[in-house]
Amino acid sequence: MRHVAILQFPGTNCDLDTKYAFEKLGCKTTIVWHKESLLPEGSELVVVPGGFSYGDYLRSGAIAQFSPIMQAVIEFANNGGKVLGICNGFQILTEVGLLPGALKRNIGLHFISRFQRLKVVNNTNEFLQKCDKDEVLNIPIAHADGNYYIDEDGFKELEANEQILVRYSDEKGEPVVVNGSVTSIAGVCNKNKNVFGLMPHPERALEEILGSQDGIKMLEGLIA
Amino acid sequence: MTAIVNIFLKDGVLDPQGKAIHHALDAMNFEGVEDVRMGKQIVLKLSATNRDDAEKEVEKMAEEILANTVIEDYTIELV
Numbered sequence: 001m002r003h004v005a006i007l008q009f010p011g012t013n014c015d016l017d018t019k020y021a022f023e024k025l026g027c028k029t030t031i032v033w034h035k036e037s038l039l040p041e042g043s044e045l046v047v048v049p050g051g052f053s054y055g056d057y058l059r060s061g062a063i064a065q066f067s068p069i070m071q072a073v074i075e076f077a078n079n080g081g082k083v084l085g086i087c088n089g090f091q092i093l094t095e096v097g098l099l100p101g102a103l104k105r106n107i108g109l110h111f112i113s114r115f116q117r118l119k120v121v122n123n124t125n126e127f128l129q130k131c132d133k134d135e136v137l138n139i140p141i142a143h144a145d146g147n148y149y150i151d152e153d154g155f156k157e158l159e160a161n162e163q164i165l166v167r168y169s170d171e172k173g174e175p176v177v178v179n180g181s182v183t184s185i186a187g188v189c190n191k192n193k194n195v196f197g198l199m200p201h202p203e204r205a206l207e208e209i210l211g212s213q214d215g216i217k218m219l220e221g222l223i224a
Numbered sequence: 225m226t227a228i229v230n231i232f233l234k235d236g237v238l239d240p241q242g243k244a245i246h247h248a249l250d251a252m253n254f255e256g257v258e259d260v261r262m263g264k265q266i267v268l269k270l271s272a273t274n275r276d277d278a279e280k281e282v283e284k285m286a287e288e289i290l291a292n293t294v295i296e297d298y299t300i301e302l303v
Contacts, residue, residue, distance in 0.1 A: 058289070058290070059292055062289060062292065063289075066289065094294075095292065101294065102292050102294040102295045104233070104237070104238075104240070104295060105240045105241060106240065107238070107240050108240070109240055109241065109244055147240065149237060149294070149295050150294075151294075180238065180240065
């Protein structure tokens, strides 16, 4: 049974959804308060869930990056451990430098909360290994600061290393502008492909009755 | 001593809030506004008495947390 550590900061609000999701997929989970300085022994995946850590003060994810637990997460990631950041978790992972780029205010300034199609750009990584390349997924988004920015050199590197995970798209997989992200990027991974971040919420797409179960094959990749 | 840190999105990084303000000004018939950039100002009251030391310290703060240098530039003013 895979052991998943789920971080909790003041203002995190997707910790229990994430716990529910990974337990539904057969994992053991532990919620880890941000003041802890060690991850639970035997953690095989660390998830930084969504929410509004520290009320998004200063910048989304800016304050959370200095919580004691993040030192342990950096060490875990640098030793090859798998880390997934969802929404605010993605913002925290870019702030702390585990993922390239940054997330700015949405181009239309609105908080966007709805289902959104995503096109799988690369599946040459553990996270999306169960998805087909160019497959179109239906996953909820809920964010105000999801406008992914990376400079030109950084973008070229992302492309060359197949680090772009998913793009916002229509039902046919054509890219669409949702929040102003560079080339509609919705999620990326690091060069070593062990740290993943995305704005959409796969943990909210596990049951058809709630609109989609496309999140299952995303999360399953990390616990295969 | 007081340090004033001004933080703005870098030139070339689209500023959605600045753009919205610009649109609003246009809609209100204010003329002659060519561009609007929105930033934030952080005012730090320091116990330091040495200017150079204070500047170095605030620069470190700006680099490490106050600004995200991937997308933002900052200026420091000591008064």
